Amino acid sequence: MIGKLNHVAIAVADLDRATAVYRDTLGATVTDATDLPEHGVTTVFVELPNTKIELLHPYGENSPIQRFLDKNNDGGIHHVCYEVDDIHIASARLVADGARILGDGKPKIGAHGKPVLFLHPKDFCGTLVELEQV
Ligand code: CO
Secondary structure, three states: OOOOEEEEEEEOOOHHHHHHHHHHHOOOEEOOOEEEHHHOEEEEEEEOOOOEEEEEEEOOOOOHHHHHHHHOOOOEEEEEEEEEOOHHHHHHHHHHOOOOEOOOOOOEEOOOOOEEEEEOHHHOOOOOEEEEEO
16 A cells, blocks of 8 residues: 655754755755744755655644654654555555544645645554655
8 A cells, every 4th residue: 555655754953953964964955944834843855866854843832843852852753654646545444444543534735735644653663654645
């Protein structure tokens, strides 16, 4: 059901510093920072030949990323995102299997303007999983 690894998201406490690490130290191509108020995050994408790294920084009050950083002061891997052809079919199959979808269970428009949903880490090997319809 899942296809390509779309991105790995890393929560960072200092977005400028993290961007510089990927751009200058690791020599990768990085995008400009984009604020996504509805998700409570600011993102920078690191574009790699075979996938992307999403640098996530808290935006506004009550950002879910702030709670993550409170527990992981140095930042860390926050989620992995796999591509699916049809998010509604994927979602129905997972729910039928007993998996839990976060939030109201309905896909939302994610950082790339495409429908996404998040799956409960306890159902997926302790890892927050994002599915993105491509
Ligand atoms: Co993501």
